[in-house]
Amino acid sequence: MTHKNYYITTPIYYVNDKPHIGHAYTSLACDVLARFKRLDGYDVMFLTGTDEHGQKVEKSAEAAGIDPKTFCDRVSLSFRDLAKTMNFSNDDFIRTTETRHVTAVQALWQQLVASGNIYLGDYAGWYAVRDEAFYQEDELTDGPNGQKLAPSGAPVEWVKEPSYFFRLSAWGDRLIKFYEDNPGFILPTSRRNEVMSFVKGGLKDLSVSRTTFKWGIPVPGDEAHIMYVWLDALTNYITAAGYPDTESATYTKFWPADLHMVGKDILRFHAVYWPAFLMAADLPVQKRVFAHGWWTNEGQKISKSLGNVIDPLKLIEEYGLDQTRYFLMREVPFGNDGDFRKAAVVGRINSELANGFGNLAQRTLSFCAKNTNASVPAPGPLNDADDALLAQADSLIEQMRASLDEQSIHVALQQWFDLVDAANKYIDVEAPWTLRKTDPARMQTVLWCLLEAIRQLAILSQPFMPQASAKMLEQLGVSEAARSFAHLGEPGRLRAGTPLPTPQGVFPRHVEAVASV
Structure with a gap:
């Protein structure tokens, strides 16, 4: 080749x-x-x-x-x-x-x-x-x-x-x-x-x-x-x-x-x-x-005379490095002009990273820590809902590759977030907390499907948020040697019994500091 x-x-x-x-x-x-x-x-x-x-x-x-x-x-x-x-x-x-x-x-x-x-x-x-x-x-x-x-x-x-x-x-x-x-x-x-x-x-x-x-x-x-x-x-x-x-x-x-x-x-x-x-x-x-x-700042053209030049180092200090990287690539259709708004940064961080991807991983891993002996559960037979989630996860690389080959960076991130959204809907519908009592074997299958979706999300988010993605992959027990795109889909499936480290939140919510009187 x-x-x-x-x-x-x-x-x-x-x-x-x-x-x-x-x-x-x-x-x-x-x-x-x-x-x-x-x-x-x-x-x-x-x-x-x-x-x-x-x-x-x-x-x-x-x-x-x-x-x-x-x-x-x-x-x-x-x-x-x-x-x-x-x-x-x-x-x-x-x-x-x-x-x-x-x-x-x-x-x-x-x-x-x-x-x-x-x-x-x-x-x-x-x-x-x-x-x-x-x-x-x-x-x-x-x-x-x-x-x-x-x-x-x-x-x-x-x-x-x-x-x-x-x-x-x-x-x-x-x-x-x-x-x-x-x-x-x-x-x-x-x-x-x-x-x-x-x-x-x-x-x-x-x-x-x-x-x-x-x-x-x-x-x-x-x-x-x-x-x-x-x-x-x-x-x-x-x-x-x-x-x-x-x-x-x-x-x-x-x-x-x-x-x-x-x-x-x-x-x-x-x-x-x-x-x-x-x-x-x-x-x-x-x-x-x-x-x-080009970027504007809260609707205004950026200029030294207006004093509204945006310092990227201050953004990182305020919002975090990977959060800043994610926002800049996610907020605006790449190729168009865009407006930088603090409310939009906080909205992306809290709704998509903290409540979306971060919460999905945190609740799945926390549930595994308590109910599957802190290890990857063993899946049983898959049903249509499981197949649909895994198919969406497995096809994500092809979608994102096609988008990024045209520099449609915002589209690639939307495709990525669509899987975050699908996995959050899946966990709510399948309700592993209920299955724990009614069908423990099915609970293991649901958790394995969720972990597999999170694994692929974490691998595919590495170009955008390298440090946060690495932390997520560590918590899934994915070795550094198994984080390239060659391990997406079937070749990298999580093995039952793989130990899972103690889960830790990767994407905290951003709370604006309140000035003291």
């Missing part, structure tokens, strides 16, 4: 400020998918990192009174710390200031020059420092005091300087054909339509170098120029895969990447510019770009 490989990336995060919920959300989605694939037998490479060049970083460092590299070291560390705190399982963390990356970007530049796709000219146009992006006149709006604004709301300034250009205009038809030949390349579908419309509207050549600042990677052979930050940044995905050594084990195994996960604001760079760069360098194009939405 051919070994299955999977390469997933977050965007590399810009180091002009500390991490916020948007960074945590994107990386969490990638972590869930990476963990799921590993449990499903894939050899996974999960990459994240920081984007450290450009005028915005140079200005932020200057404002902080330190040199750009020291500034980058400091802020990049905060993103590494976030990854540890959120329990992300990334295999690599790339920084664009690393030697391996400088080597890769300069090699890509030389390939683009050799293929006739880069030429020297003069650039004059509107540039937004905040976005590190150039904009056309018809994309701008008028702001206060005659200031022109980019679509993002960032102020723009007129820039005129010598510049190298990438022949993006030559790639429009080939990009359209690529999108048509690969309909799953951009998801969600609404985003694909936006990109198709943009490209069909006509592409202009792209300025890919600057001379008015110095914090960046020098253009090979012309060090008066540094490379445009997006050509630099996007190359990180192949740097980490081993480029420019396209014969290396890592590159041949993992490139092209299976999925670039991005926020919707940077879709154009990943779905238009990056494929064009790769095609022009005669390199394989990534398989998919998924653009997710």
Whole structure:
């Protein structure tokens, strides 16, 4: 059997400020998918990192009174710390200031020059420092005091300087054909339509170098120029895969990447510019770009000026790590914008985790502790209700796999919770507390079916809530060697007589602290 490989990336995060919920959300989605694939037998490479060049970083460092590299070291560390705190399982963390990356970007530049796709000219146009992006006149709006604004709301300034250009205009038809030949390349579908419309509207050549600042990677052979930050940044995905050594084990195994996960604001760079760069360098194009939405906070747009930026570390402190992970992946249809509301967090924690999954496990395991000698009971003949519950449990992996292969993370969690719901209804209908007196053999069968459903729920919740799921599996007596998806269904069925440790609650209810008067 051919070994299955999977390469997933977050965007590399810009180091002009500390991490916020948007960074945590994107990386969490990638972590869930990476963990799921590993449990499903894939050899996974999960990459994240920081984007450290450009005028915005140079200005932020200057404002902080330190040199750009020291500034980058400091802020990049905060993103590494976030990854540890959120329990992300990334295999690599790339920084664009690393030697391996400088080597890769300069090699890509030389390939683009050799293929006739880069030429020297003069650039004059509107540039937004905040976005590190150039904009056309018809994309701008008028702001206060005659200031022109980019679509993002960032102020723009007129820039005129010598510049190298990438022949993006030559790639429009080939990009359209690529999108048509690969309909799953951009998801969600609404985003694909936006990109198709943009490209069909006509592409202009792209300025890919600057001379008015110095914090960046020098253009090979012309060090008066540094490379445009997006050509630099996007190359990180192949740097980490081993480029420019396209014969290396890592590159041949993992490139092209299976999925670039991005926020919707940077879709154009990943779905238009990056494929064009790769095609022009005669390199394989990534398989998919998924653009997710943005969060608001209690109905308001998140901004520093409003003081409502959501700190993921504070969420973890208040609600717990796995509870926070579950909420962020469960609350919003993945790909859409979503609103963060404290009441919604508490509602998910209490109704679905505490009362739903947690209570199901706690009452089943507590009942076994008292009535089946603290061990897995021996099942007798199964009836239709038992078969239905087990069939739903056994088919859950196929449903969740199909959903996550389309990055429908919220759908996968709904499918998971549907089994929680079904098991809770089953225990209420079968009432093992009554069977204990009327039909002890039937009670054992019901408890075994419940434990088996809980086992599969715990295995399948590992990508979302790794620590809580591990605690649940320990209480079921499931060894670490038996927690992969290969043990779902018949191959991993609980064996009668397996000792069950003393049950302990895994998902406590969240009670808001009441301020003392």
